[in-house]
Amino acid sequence: MAANDKDVVRDHEYDGIKEYDNPTPGWWNFIFFATFVFSIWYFLYYHASTISTSVAQGFENDVTDDLKKRFSTIGDLKQDEPTLIKYMANAEWKSVGASVFKTNCVSCHGPDAAGQVGPNLTDDNWKNVQQLADIPKVIANGAAAGAMPAWKTRLHPNEVVLVAAYVASLRGKNLPGPRGPEGAKIPPWPLQAAAGKP
Ligand code: HEC
Known part of the structure; x- marks a missing residue:
């Protein structure tokens, strides 16, 4: 002025x-x-x-890079029961499984895995799983003609095992899901049986 x-x-x-x-x-x-x-x-x-990525993208890239570096410290994980039991008990690596779940799975299984498009993963009823080691198989290969996508081409094999261990660890939370129990009630995971839990 x-x-x-x-x-x-x-x-x-x-x-x-x-x-x-x-x-x-x-x-x-x-x-x-x-x-x-x-x-x-x-x-x-x-x-x-x-030339540059957004801050959020940059963060994700860094996390992935860090993850890959640390994968070399655990080698190639087997998709078997002892490996799953081991990583279910490992809080740090289970949190990697949790982050894989958060990124890829909540859209269908819900943020707390109580089910949405896909079944509740916190209860004792399962459709494609009879024993612990079936979980990484379903995740890797998918189910119901792709309604549950096959993740083996999209996730690192170790990520499949770690997210499987995370999912397995949710059992027993028995969160009320919108879909109700689906599939058959299956025997408890070996470690839960050993601890006397259902
Ligand atoms: C596009 C939706 C969708 C996404 C994304 C998805 N799922 Fe699923 N999932 C399903 C459906 C639908 C089923 C049930 C398949 C059936 O009816 O047999 C299922 C089944 C499963 C089962 C077996 C449950 C049972 O009762 O047998 C597991 C374990 C599982 N999903 C884990 C995961 C994980 C881990 C991820 C992320 C990496 C994931 N899902 C992402 C839709 C999805």
């Missing part, structure tokens, strides 16, 4: 209301338009180009 500007009442009137002519200051407009220019640059740099 120039120094000689005065508050000038404009000559129109609406419903008894008159107004001054005070335009938004130049510096305000400058910042406003600068945010436009910035947002275009930001979008092109972080989202549209391959």
Whole structure:
């Protein structure tokens, strides 16, 4: 605003209301338009180009890289019962399984695995699983003609085992799911049997 500007009442009137002519200051407009220019640059740099990734994407890449590095410390996991039992008891690696579940499985099995499109994974009734080692098989190969997708092409084999261990560890929570019990009631996992739990 120039120094000689005065508050000038404009000559129109609406419903008894008159107004001054005070335009938004130049510096305000400058910042406003600068945010436009910035947002275009930001979008092109972080989202549209391959030069850089968004912060969220960068974080995910880092987590994946870290995971892969640490996979070399556990070698190639077997999809068998002893391996599953071992990793069900390992909080750190089970949390990797939990994050795989969060990323890939909640859309169908629900955030707490109590079921949505897919069955409840927290109860004693199972459709495609008779024993612990069947879980990684179902996850790897899918079921019901693809209604449960096959994950072996999308997940690292170790991720299949770790998410299987995570899923197995949810049994006994018996969360009430929207679908009710599906399949047959199966015997407890060996470690639960050993601990005398159902
Ligand atoms: C597109 C939806 C969908 C996604 C995503 C999905 N599932 Fe499933 N899942 C299903 C359906 C549907 C079934 C039931 C198949 C059947 O009727 O036999 C199922 C069954 C299962 C079963 C066997 C349950 C039983 O009672 O036999 C397990 C274990 C399982 N899913 C784990 C997972 C895991 C782990 C993931 C993520 C890596 C996952 N699912 C992602 C839909 C999905």
